[in-house]
Amino acid sequence: MRTHFHSAPFIAAIVLAVVLPTALMAEEGHRELGAHVHGHGTLNIAVEDKSISMELEVPGMDIVGFEHAATSDAQKQMVDEAKMILQRVLEVFPVPAAAECTVASVDVAVEAERHHDEDDHDAKDAKAGDHDHDSHEGHEGHNQFHATYELACSNPSALTSIGFNYFKHFAGAQALTVNLVTSKGQSSYEVSRTKPTLDLSGLM
Ligand SMILES: [Zn+2]
Numbered sequence: 001m002r003t004h005f006h007s008a009p010f011i012a013a014i015v016l017a018v019v020l021p022t023a024l025m026a027e028e029g030h031r032e033l034g035a036h037v038h039g040h041g042t043l044n045i046a047v048e049d050k051s052i053s054m055e056l057e058v059p060g061m062d063i064v065g066f067e068h069a070a071t072s073d074a075q076k077q078m079v080d081e082a083k084m085i086l087q088r089v090l091e092v093f094p095v096p097a098a099a100e101c102t103v104a105s106v107d108v109a110v111e112a113e114r115h116h117d118e119d120d121h122d123a124k125d126a127k128a129g130d131h132d133h134d135s136h137e138g139h140e141g142h143n144q145f146h147a148t149y150e151l152a153c154s155n156p157s158a159l160t161s162i163g164f165n166y167f168k169h170f171a172g173a174q175a176l177t178v179n180l181v182t183s184k185g186q187s188s189y190e191v192s193r194t195k196p197t198l199d200l201s202g203l204m
Helices: 002-032 073-087 118-125
Strands: 040-048 051-059 101-112 143-153 161-163 175-182 185-192 197-199
Touching: 073 101, 073 143, 185 197
Parallel strands: 040 175
Antiparallel strands: 040 051, 051 143, 101 143, 161 197, 175 185
């Protein structure tokens, strides 16, 4: 009789184990199709010996509060100032001084969100002011900031953490998904306004 009583929860657990990963994978696939989510950006980091490549992709909403092309002088100034901040990579994403990192190259650009069909661009641009919703699958007129960085670190084993002053600079930014690739493998992290650090101890 005991097995009878235990079987229902047991089956429920199996069903959850089968269904949940599928649901999570669907969500992941959805994001990879290019629907950006306001407040949520991506930071890819690849560490290879002493060189660190970083790529930041963030909705314009997170950085300057709008995503249409800057038209007024005030908007252009906001974009220019944001670019200047993002160029200071070691201030926006500080690493321990002991890692002895210097900036080898920086490129910060504003670009239209990728993976979209160009055909209905104009129609969607007309709605660019409507930004109340969080997700924009298939919408056009959602510019994003795209920054790429190369760091050279003399002592990469001291790279035990990354700070995210990023959230202090950009009020619309809530979270970053950090994808890290090192010689020890691949991992993903969620860094947020309430937890603005990434612990890398043991990974370098
Ligand atoms: Zn958007």
